[in-house]
Amino acid sequence: xxxFKIDGKEITVDAGTTILKAxxxxxxxxxxxxxxxxxxxxxxxxxxLVELEGSPKLVLSCATEVKDGMVVHTRTxxxxxxxxxxxxxxxxxHPLDCPVCDKAGECLLQDYTFKYGSSHSRMVEEKRVRPPxxxxxxxxxxxxxxxxxxxxxxxxxxVVGEPYLIVENRxxxxxxxxxxxxxxxxxxxxxxxxxxxxxxxxxxxFLFNARVWNLQRTRSICPGCGSGCNIYLExxxxxxxxxxxxxxxxxxxxxxxxDGRYIYHAFEDLDRLTAPRAEKEAPLTQAAALQAIxxxxxxxxxxxxxxEAALCGSAWATVEDNYMLRRLFADGLGIRTVLxxxxxxxxxxxxxxxxxxxxxxxxxxxxxxxxVLGSSRELWQGLREGKIRTLFLLGGGAxxxxxxxxxxxxxxxxxxxxxxxxxxxxxxxxxxxLPMTSFAEEEGTFVNVQGRLxxxxxxxxxxAGIKPAWRSLxxxxxxxxxxxxxxxxxxxxxxLAGRLPACAGLSYFKLAEVGxxxx
Amino acid sequence: xSEKYFLHNIGKPESKSLxxxxxxxxxxxxxxxxxxxxxxxxxxxxxxxxxxGRGGAGFPTGMxxxxxxxxxxxxxxxxxxxxxxxPGTFKDRYLVEHEPHMLLEGIAIASYAINAHSAYxxxxxxxxxGAQVLxxxxxxxxxxxxxxxxxxxxxxxxxxTVHRGAGAYICGEETGLLESxxxxxxxxxxxxxxxxxxxxxxxxxxxxxxxxxxxxxLIFTRGAEWFAAIxxxxxxxxxxxxxVSGHVNRPGLYEFPMGKNLKxxxxxxxxxxxxxxxxxxxxxxxxxxxxxxxxxxxVSMDYEALAxxxxxxxxxxxxxxxxxxxxxxxxxxxxxxYAHESCGQCTPCRExxxxxxxxxxxxxxxxxxxxxxxxxEDIARHINFRTICPLGDAAAMPAASFLKQFxxxxxxxxxxxxxxxxx
Numbered sequence: 001x002x003x004f005k006i007d008g009k010e011i012t013v014d015a016g017t018t019i020l021k022a023x024x025x026x027x028x029x030x031x032x033x034x035x036x037x038x039x040x041x042x043x044x045x046x047x048x049l050v051e052l053e054g055s056p057k058l059v060l061s062c063a064t065e066v067k068d069g070m071v072v073h074t075r076t077x078x079x080x081x082x083x084x085x086x087x088x089x090x091x092x093x094h095p096l097d098c099p100v101c102d103k104a105g106e107c108l109l110q111d112y113t114f115k116y117g118s119s120h121s122r123m124v125e126e127k128r129v130r131p132p133x134x135x136x137x138x139x140x141x142x143x144x145x146x147x148x149x150x151x152x153x154x155x156x157x158x159v160v161g162e163p164y165l166i167v168e169n170r171x172x173x174x175x176x177x178x179x180x181x182x183x184x185x186x187x188x189x190x191x192x193x194x195x196x197x198x199x200x201x202x203x204x205x206f207l208f209n210a211r212v213w214n215l216q217r218t219r220s221i222c223p224g225c226g227s228g229c230n231i232y233l234e235x236x237x238x239x240x241x242x243x244x245x246x247x248x249x250x251x252x253x254x255x256x257x258x259d260g261r262y263i264y265h266a267f268e269d270l271d272r273l274t275a276p277r278a279e280k281e282a283p284l285t286q287a288a289a290l291q292a293i294x295x296x297x298x299x300x301x302x303x304x305x306x307x308e309a310a311l312c313g314s315a316w317a318t319v320e321d322n323y324m325l326r327r328l329f330a331d332g333l334g335i336r337t338v339l340x341x342x343x344x345x346x347x348x349x350x351x352x353x354x355x356x357x358x359x360x361x362x363x364x365x366x367x368x369x370x371x372v373l374g375s376s377r378e379l380w381q382g383l384r385e386g387k388i389r390t391l392f393l394l395g396g397g398a399x400x401x402x403x404x405x406x407x408x409x410x411x412x413x414x415x416x417x418x419x420x421x422x423x424x425x426x427x428x429x430x431x432x433x434l435p436m437t438s439f440a441e442e443e444g445t446f447v448n449v450q451g452r453l454x455x456x457x458x459x460x461x462x463x464a465g466i467k468p469a470w471r472s473l474x475x476x477x478x479x480x481x482x483x484x485x486x487x488x489x490x491x492x493x494x495x496l497a498g499r500l501p502a503c504a505g506l507s508y509f510k511l512a513e514v515g516x517x518x519x
Numbered sequence: 520x521s522e523k524y525f526l527h528n529i530g531k532p533e534s535k536s537l538x539x540x541x542x543x544x545x546x547x548x549x550x551x552x553x554x555x556x557x558x559x560x561x562x563x564x565x566x567x568x569x570x571x572g573r574g575g576a577g578f579p580t581g582m583x584x585x586x587x588x589x590x591x592x593x594x595x596x597x598x599x600x601x602x603x604x605x606p607g608t609f610k611d612r613y614l615v616e617h618e619p620h621m622l623l624e625g626i627a628i629a630s631y632a633i634n635a636h637s638a639y640x641x642x643x644x645x646x647x648x649g650a651q652v653l654x655x656x657x658x659x660x661x662x663x664x665x666x667x668x669x670x671x672x673x674x675x676x677x678x679x680t681v682h683r684g685a686g687a688y689i690c691g692e693e694t695g696l697l698e699s700x701x702x703x704x705x706x707x708x709x710x711x712x713x714x715x716x717x718x719x720x721x722x723x724x725x726x727x728x729x730x731x732x733x734x735x736x737l738i739f740t741r742g743a744e745w746f747a748a749i750x751x752x753x754x755x756x757x758x759x760x761x762x763v764s765g766h767v768n769r770p771g772l773y774e775f776p777m778g779k780n781l782k783x784x785x786x787x788x789x790x791x792x793x794x795x796x797x798x799x800x801x802x803x804x805x806x807x808x809x810x811x812x813x814x815x816x817x818v819s820m821d822y823e824a825l826a827x828x829x830x831x832x833x834x835x836x837x838x839x840x841x842x843x844x845x846x847x848x849x850x851x852x853x854x855x856x857y858a859h860e861s862c863g864q865c866t867p868c869r870e871x872x873x874x875x876x877x878x879x880x881x882x883x884x885x886x887x888x889x890x891x892x893x894x895x896e897d898i899a900r901h902i903n904f905r906t907i908c909p910l911g912d913a914a915a916m917p918a919a920s921f922l923k924q925f926x927x928x929x930x931x932x933x934x935x936x937x938x939x940x941x942x
Contacts, residue, residue, distance in 0.1 A: 042864075171861035
């Protein structure tokens with residue numbers, strides 16, 4: 001374990017650690033463009049040059065390993081001069097179009113120029129002007145803003161394992177480009193917009209939509225598949241503008257796929273179920289709907305037909321929603337038939353070079369639902385046996401379409417009560433449908449395919465009158481005089497942590513930001 | 520030493536044939552080495568000879584070879600750098616085209632020393648004729664079992680392959696060359712690791728210049744001690760090729776011992792300055808090295824003496840400029856070359872070289888300003904020593920030295936706003 005001195009600070013690091021990594025880990029900023037922790041070292045931007053005592057030249061901190069006894073300086077005049085000059089080189093041909101650049105506010109060229117650059121330009125020559133290029137897919141290449149760090153090129157080589165982007169031409173005319181005849185339509189493409197340190201790679205989906213400093217960031221989990229990628233929802237005025245990856249080395253590292261990146265659009269134009277409704281009737285009030293359900297349950301109890309009822313959890317709904325369903329109907333009322341509504345896997349898992357995986361299981365919480373429901377059976381299989389007459393079903397999967405057979409199975413029920421987000425096929429088959437919150441509107445937890453329990457936060461206000469499913473279940477429990485109470489999602493989670501061995505000892509507000517691996 | 524070693528056969532077109540080479544004791548050194556010498560002894564002998572790399576950097580050849588890890592299980596490669604593209608340099612081309620067997624014999628000895636069984640000759644794309652000569656020479660040598668399998672009854676195999684470049688100066692830089700050899704974009708690599716440890720195809724590799732390798736048969740024919748006695752001092756030994764171009768009466772390729780006096784070379788060997796003009800400047804080691812003024816040329820052309828004079832031996836490409844030459848225009852010309860050949864990988868070289876060109880163009884053609892001089896100096900300083908490979912330095916050094924040595928001329932351009940010689 002070598003020990004070295006950097007800016008007077010003595011630091012001990014693991015053998016093989018570079019100066020740059022050591023510095024960053026200890027709060028010493030060394031500016032850099034081409035360096036990215038997940039990519040091979042390029043060493044070409046030359047921003048991270050530092051002074052090493054005994055070396056005649058400045059050394060590349062991203063590529064120089066710490067050796068015992070090294071003395072490094074990052075704030076000397078020589079280092080400042082190198083940074084200033086590098087920024088001057090980056091800017092001589094840069095269009096300085098920050099006012100219309102989407103990257104402004106999160107641009108390393110902007111940030112470093114403010115910190116280390118010069119306030120005026122000595123360039124009086126004509127600039128190199130290159131029109132933006134549409135790379136295909138969702139990505140635009142603003143070539144004038146490129147610093148040729150090649151992060152995007154190396155991303156496809158190192159992380160995806162399928163080269164897509166290249167450097168074209170030579171020297172001053174070097175240019176990021178794509179193999180002829182191809183478009184940047186790869187499922188992982190959106191990541192290059194995130195790792196581009198400047199405003200060169202721009203997402204058409206976000207183009208001119210918002211200034212980044214006006215956006216709020218909320219930590220969430222991608223609902224697109226079972227991977228449970230950690231994401232930031234970026235939103236303002238109750239609307240999501242973009243989704244960005246959130247680093248979690250245990251799950252998605254720093255990447256997300258484009259299915260997840262643009263998934264919020266799928267929830268934007270949903271035909272929302274905004275109030276409870278009975279079959280083909282005018283909307284009910286929440287109270288009337290709950291009364292109707294309670295009435296039906298009392299009837300079943302009186303007639304001794306509770307064994308004809310079943311509850312069905314959902315792989316799209318949170319752990320808390322599913323747990324509340326179970327507490328009320330199974331633990332409280334004694335309904336023994338437990339089903340699970342989850343999609344059949346679509347094809348195979350897609351695994352990229354770095355290990356990043358897009359799952360065939362397109363539901364985000366199958367493991368979580370299974371965990372809290374206890375033993376359960378697949379929804380349609382359970383229905384096919386024909387013993388179930390009443391079904392309490394959690395929906396939550398936006399855009400779920402039912403087959404003819406599935407519709408018939410549901411139509412054959414005496415009573416179908418559905419909680420769902422959209423007025424889709426399930427709601428149309430329901431005798432009684434109650435609304436529930438959608439993606440980004442509810443806090444709670446999901447368990448991914450690896451068994452990692454992860455928390456997400458609410459970013460959006462649901463439309464008026466829409467509550468989380470767990471809340472209307474809690475209201476129903478009160479009406480049925482069941483001792484199941486919850487005011488917040490945290491109450492539910494803490495209750496289940498006390499009852500489920502897999503979650504023993506966990507506390508909602510103490511869940512680590514990277515989640516908890518359940519045993 | 521009046522005896523010519525490299526240029527002995529000048530004017531004899533048959534010099535490139537194997538029969539001619541064999542008739543003049545060709546491959547006798549190789550025969551001796553492959554039959555009687557141990558690789559470690561070969562390296563020791565080359566160290567003793569004092570041979571330094573003739574590509575420009577002057578790194579001791581024997582030492583370079585000794586960096587190849589012996590215990591590595593990976594194959595080793597010997598790569599001959601025949602990508603000669605430094606402006607003012609035309610020595611390797613002669614050897615390739617006229618003495619291909621001398622080169623092949625050197626390649627065989629070097630490969631044997633580092634235990635390589637594959638050798639590549641990376642030849643500049645424009646040297647189409649040279650590549651053909653080499654291909655033919657390799658076929659001839661293989662037919663006589665001088666190369667190929669179980670060479671001359673020994674257990675040693677060596678396959679030599681000619682690989683043509685596609686016309687990029689940067690591929691003469693050894694790591695850019697290796698990338699190109701592997702079929703990739705010729706972008707120089709970060710060092711360390713050095714090619715001796717991780718070179719071609721991730722394996723230990725030695726890259727040697729054509730002229731360096733062509734010295735080896737001589738060392739093993741006459742002995743390291745004899746070789747080391749040639750030249751001005753033990754640090755600068757052996758025969759040397761000098762390429763003289765520009766405003767002299769007899770430009771061309773010359774051979775003298777290491778340490779030829781530059782003034783003698785220009786005024787005696789090359790017949791002085793064309794048209795009886797006065798000498799203004801000399802770039803002694805290929806276009807990348809700092810320029811010398813006329814009063815600085817009484818200097819031994821060896822690594823140390825030229826460094827002391829403020830320049831470098833480089834490739835010994837001597838470019839002579841007479842009193843009529845416009846130094847701003849000359850620098851403009853040089854910088855256009857470097858800007859064109861910059862690979863674009865590192866920021867300062869990619870952006871800085873073309874910026875310098877644009878400024879120099881204004882100074883020369885119109886629109887020059889006094890503040891352009893310190894600006895040019897700043898740009899050169901900001902490129903120098905701050906890039907992955909030496910191309911950045913090669914572009915910066917001439918700019919810095921031209922501005923320092925011929926300040927008045929640059930100032931006159933800035934004052935007038937254009938070249939005083941232009942109308």
